[in-house]
Amino acid sequence: MNGGGCARVQRIAVIGAGAAGLCAARHLACSKKFKPTVFEGTDRVGGTWVYTDRTEKDENGYPVHSSMYNDLITNLPKQVMAFPEFPFPDSLPSFLHHTNVLGYLENYSHHFDLLKYIKFHNYVEEIKVIPNTENSDNFPRWEVKTFDWKQNQHESHVFDGIMICNGHYSVPSFPSIEGMSEFEGEILHSHHFRTSKQYADKTVVLFGGHASGIDIALQLCPVAKEVVLSHKGNLLSPFPDNLRQAPVISKITGNGVIFKDGTSSNCDAIMFCTGYKYTFPFLKDPIIKSVEKNRVSPLYKHLIHIHYPNLSFIGICHTVCPFPQFRCQVLYAMGVLDGSVILPSTEEMLLEEENDYQKRVKQGLPFRGSHILANDQWAYNDELADLSGHERIPDSVRLLYNLVQERRAYNLQTYKQDEFAMASNGHYYRSGV
Ligand code: FAD
Numbered sequence: 086m087n088g089g090g091c092a093r094v095q096r097i098a099v100i101g102a103g104a105a106g107l108c109a110a111r112h113l114a115c116s117k118k119f120k121p122t123v124f125e126g127t128d129r130v131g132g133t134w135v136y137t138d139r140t141e142k143d144e145n146g147y148p149v150h151s152s153m154y155n156d157l158i159t160n161l162p163k164q165v166m167a168f169p170e171f172p173f174p175d176s177l178p179s180f181l182h183h184t185n186v187l188g189y190l191e192n193y194s195h196h197f198d199l200l201k202y203i204k205f206h207n208y209v210e211e212i213k214v215i216p217n218t219e220n221s222d223n224f225p226r227w228e229v230k231t232f233d234w235k236q237n238q239h240e241s242h243v244f245d246g247i248m249i250c251n252g253h254y255s256v257p258s259f260p261s262i263e264g265m266s267e268f269e270g271e272i273l274h275s276h277h278f279r280t281s282k283q284y285a286d287k288t289v290v291l292f293g294g295h296a297s298g299i300d301i302a303l304q305l306c307p308v309a310k311e312v313v314l315s316h317k318g319n320l321l322s323p324f325p326d327n328l329r330q331a332p333v334i335s336k337i338t339g340n341g342v343i344f345k346d347g348t349s350s351n352c353d354a355i356m357f358c359t360g361y362k363y364t365f366p367f368l369k370d371p372i373i374k375s376v377e378k379n380r381v382s383p384l385y386k387h388l389i390h391i392h393y394p395n396l397s398f399i400g401i402c403h404t405v406c407p408f409p410q411f412r413c414q415v416l417y418a419m420g421v422l423d424g425s426v427i428l429p430s431t432e433e434m435l436l437e438e439e440n441d442y443q444k445r446v447k448q449g450l451p452f453r454g455s456h457i458l459a460n461d462q463w464a465y466n467d468e469l470a471d472l473s474g475h476e477r478i479p480d481s482v483r484l485l486y487n488l489v490q491e492r493r494a495y496n497l498q499t500y501k502q503d504e505f506a507m508a509s510n511g512h513y514y515r516s517g518v
Contacts, residue, residue, distance in 0.1 A: 095119050095120070096246075097119050097120065097244060097247070098123075098124065098246075098248070099113070100123075100209050100249045100250055100367070101123070101125060101249075101251045102129075102132065102205075103133055104134075104408050105132075105400040105411045106248075106399075107194055108399070108408070109250055109399060110202050110203070113248075116423075119422070122202060122244070123199075123202050124208075124209045124229070125204065125206075125207065126208040127143070129205070130203065131186075133151050133254055134183055134186045134190060135150075135151050136183060136187070138279055145234050147208070148256075149255075152255065152276040154279050154301070155279055156182075156280070156281070157183045157300070159183070160180075161489065162503070162505055163178075163181055164179065164481075164482070164507075168193065168409065168411075169476070173185070180501040180502075206233055207231045207232070207233050208234065209230070210239075210367055211367050212227055212229050212247060212368055213230070214393060224393070224394065224422075225393065226244065227245075228243055229242045229243075230367075246395035248397050249399065250399045252400065253361055253362075253363050253364075253400065254276075255364075256364045257274035257275075257276040257357070257362075258359055258360045258379075259357050259359060262335075263335075263336045264337035268337050268340075271355070273354065273356050274356070275293075275297040275298070275356060278301055281304050281305045282308065284308060284309045284354065285309070287309055287310055287353035288309065288310050288311040288351065289312055289356060290313040290334070290350055291312065293358030293360070294315075294316025297358040298358030299314065301356065303324075303325070303328070306324075310327065311350075312329075314330050315332065315333055315334050315342070316332075317332075322495065324497070324498065325498070331348065332344045332348075333345050363376045363379055372390070378450075380442065380456075381398060381401055381455070382438065382442075382455075383434075384398060384401065386469070388414050391434045391438065394421050395421070399415055402456050402457075402462065402465070403457045405458050405462040406462065410466055413478065414469060416473045416475045420473035425473070425474070426472055445457075466478050481512045484513065485512075488513070488515075503515055504516045
């Protein structure tokens with residue numbers, strides 16, 4: 086199957102105007118081979134970075150998309166967060182308040198004149214493949230059904246390709262733990278956390294020791310009586326005196342939790358920092374075979390739908406530098422659309438996907454493990470860049486990312502105070518030390 090050699094301008098629907106959707110719009114529009122239309126359910130750009138005090142439903146009764154909390158400072162420095170061709174302003178520190186990231190994405194939209202491609206307050210309700218009756222060698226077309234909540238109007242549109250950029254930090258994943266319904270205090274997910282103020286003088290148990298669990302635990306310490314971080318490992322970083330680590334929760338009681346080692350903690354609140362589910366409510370089976378166990382399948386390189394290669398999913402990978410990777414993914418997906426990237430056969434792609442999955446299963450496959458890249462992200466990004474004939478992400482980004490991971494492991498409390506500057510060899514160094 087190929088969609089290449091298409092002489093006319095291809096109409097591409099982009100679902101979502103967060104960082105991934107904006108990146109897609111910018112590159113599609115710039116290539117002249119494509120005409121993007123971005124459907125955004127809310128009335129502004131930025132996705133995750135649009136903070137709201139609200140936690141359940143937005144002003145229009147839709148589920149709140151963003152999981153941003155009031156005092157969030159990024160866990161990556163601006164030098165590795167940026168789209169390579171669009172740096173953050175020099176005046177900003179390396180680790181940013183979330184409002185600076187939203188400002189950056191708004192500037193990106195204006196700089197590349199993207200607003201004219203975005204249909205705000207348009208929720209995509211359904212995406213359906215239109216069977217191709219003309220030429221079985223070409224990609225099928227797509228019907229996109231939308232609801233404009235401002236105009237109270239349903240519409241249907243036809244596209245030559247789709248880039249799904251709907252974000253994956255919105256639908257909380259809760260583990261099932263015995264006794265959960267018995268607890269008399271507050272149970273929440275990190276998706277619903279906004280500010281530490283309401284936990285003044287309280288004991289809070291956070292379940293989950295990944296980025297959000299650690300960051301929120303540290304935010305609570307200055308006000309809370311005690312913060313207990315319950316997780317599988319043992320973090321070696323120094324912590325405030327009122328933060329202690331505990332094994333995973335095995336049972337919840339009326340007034341607290343019992344950990345796996347039999348110790349317990351009475352608490353006022355239990356916060357689940359247990360990650361999110363991939364959801365594509367607008368895609369009906371059998372387009373996506375499964376998102377069970379958080380595996381989005383069948384995807385080639387976590388990106389291209391194996392049976393419908395003109396349907397791509399930007400931003401599925403986890404434990405990566407998101408913005409620079411979005412660029413690599415968008416450019417590769419565009420190459421598939423215009424035929425400059427030749428895909429292997431369907432069988433070969435399915436085999437590669439399965440081999441990748443089985444390798445992960447052998448390694449123990451943690452939650453969301455199907456799409457975690459971590460150290461493999463650099464080889465993955467380089468491969469996409471090489472195959473689509475675009476510039477790789479500069480090596481300085483990888484080196485700085487690794488330096489920050491080391492500094493973070495060494496001291497989770499202080500690593501965000503670091504400042505970085507570029508040396509004459511193009512690499513970053515820790516400035517001000
Ligand atoms: P999103 O930003 O979620 O955007 C998706 C967009 O799609 C939204 O605007 C949404 O309204 C829209 N949408 C969804 N469904 C529909 C539909 N059916 N119809 C129309 N529109 C729809 N990354 C970093 O690089 N550094 C950090 O420090 C960092 N910190 C983070 C902290 C938190 C708490 C979270 C949750 C994430 C953090 N991230 C961080 C990751 C962040 O999610 C990514 O950087 C990136 O912003 C994700 O962009 P996205 O476009 O994929 O998704």
